[in-house]
Amino acid sequence: MSTKRTVVITGASSGIGFGLVQAFLDSGFNVVGNARSEARLTEAKAELGNPESFIGVVGDIAKPETATRIFQSAIERFGKVDVLVNNAGFFLPKPFIDYTPEDLENLLDTNLKGVVYASQVAAAHMIERKQGHIINITAAVALQANIAVPAALPVLIKGGLNQMTRALALELSPHNVKVNSVAPGIIETPMHDPAIHDFLSGLAPTGRIGQVSDIADAVLYLANADFTTGVVLPVDGGMSSGKW
Numbered sequence: 001m002s003t004k005r006t007v008v009i010t011g012a013s014s015g016i017g018f019g020l021v022q023a024f025l026d027s028g029f030n031v032v033g034n035a036r037s038e039a040r041l042t043e044a045k046a047e048l049g050n051p052e053s054f055i056g057v058v059g060d061i062a063k064p065e066t067a068t069r070i071f072q073s074a075i076e077r078f079g080k081v082d083v084l085v086n087n088a089g090f091f092l093p094k095p096f097i098d099y100t101p102e103d104l105e106n107l108l109d110t111n112l113k114g115v116v117y118a119s120q121v122a123a124a125h126m127i128e129r130k131q132g133h134i135i136n137i138t139a140a141v142a143l144q145a146n147i148a149v150p151a152a153l154p155v156l157i158k159g160g161l162n163q164m165t166r167a168l169a170l171e172l173s174p175h176n177v178k179v180n181s182v183a184p185g186i187i188e189t190p191m192h193d194p195a196i197h198d199f200l201s202g203l204a205p206t207g208r209i210g211q212v213s214d215i216a217d218a219v220l221y222l223a224n225a226d227f228t229t230g231v232v233l234p235v236d237g238g239m240s241s242g243k244w
């Protein structure tokens with residue numbers, strides 16, 4: 001068994017997830033990264049220099065068997081999992097009446113079911129080990145909606161995850177498992193078309209888009225925090241602080 005700590009990161013091949021992989025590797029963790037596209041996951045691993053302490057597990061996190069497979073691979077290779085980061089997700093802003101049944105299904109699949117299934121497998125493993133951290137990547141817009149960005153369904157789901165963070169933190173506290181969330185504001189990732197970066201910069205009082213490293217710093221803090229659980233930490237340049 002590896003003596004290093006091990007983190008599972010969903011949605012690890014791009015944007016925030018890829019930045020998290022780099023940050024956790026730099027901090028001395030073994031990393032198990034998941035995404036659906038094998039080609040992109042292999043490319044991401046090559047970009048990292050094919051480190052021994054990284055393995056990729058391909059699969060749709062909306063399917064419960066993917067979470068089981070990720071944890072089996074992690075335990076086979078590294079012996080245990082210390083931290084789960086539920087990062088896989090996407091944002092779909094549009095006027096409420098334009099959401100289709102397919103939009104709703106897709107949002108529920110990746111953004112909600114993916115978190116539930118991975119967290120269930122993680123919690124079972126962590127309860128047995130009497131330690132662990134589950135960290136969800138939610139969204140600041142679920143803390144304070146913005147009239148310029150209509151997004152009622154993503155807000156519904158990410159807001160639900162914020163509430164689940166508190167409920168699950170209480171439930172798992174007796175087992176020494178911490179549950180926290182990071183709620184990003186607008187972060188520079190492939191999710192956002194560079195053509196609208198100027199507009200997006202104006203959505204936070206600090207007047208800039210956040211960087212993936214801003215999120216990685218917060219996630220690493222929570223992965224190491226022993227006296228913090230049930231917290232939803234906005235990393236959003238003040239976007240959710242109030243009306244401004």
Ligand SMILES: NC(=O)c1ccc[n+]([C@@H]2O[C@H](COP(=O)([O-])OP(=O)(O)OC[C@H]3O[C@@H](n4cnc5c(N)ncnc54)[C@H](OP(=O)(O)O)[C@@H]3O)[C@@H](O)[C@H]2O)c1
Binds near residue numbers: 086
């Ligand atoms: N960027 C922002 O401004 C922002 C703001 C607030 C919250 N967030 C949250 O931060 C998280 C990451 O966003 P991002 O901007 O880094 O996105 P991104 O660049 O689009 O990356 C998304 C990652 O998730 C993977 N993924 C998507 N659906 C998946 C599924 N069903 N199963 C497994 N992997 C899946 C993608 O790879 P495949 O497509 O190959 O699966 C990719 O690796 C999301 O939860 C998002 O809601 C982002």
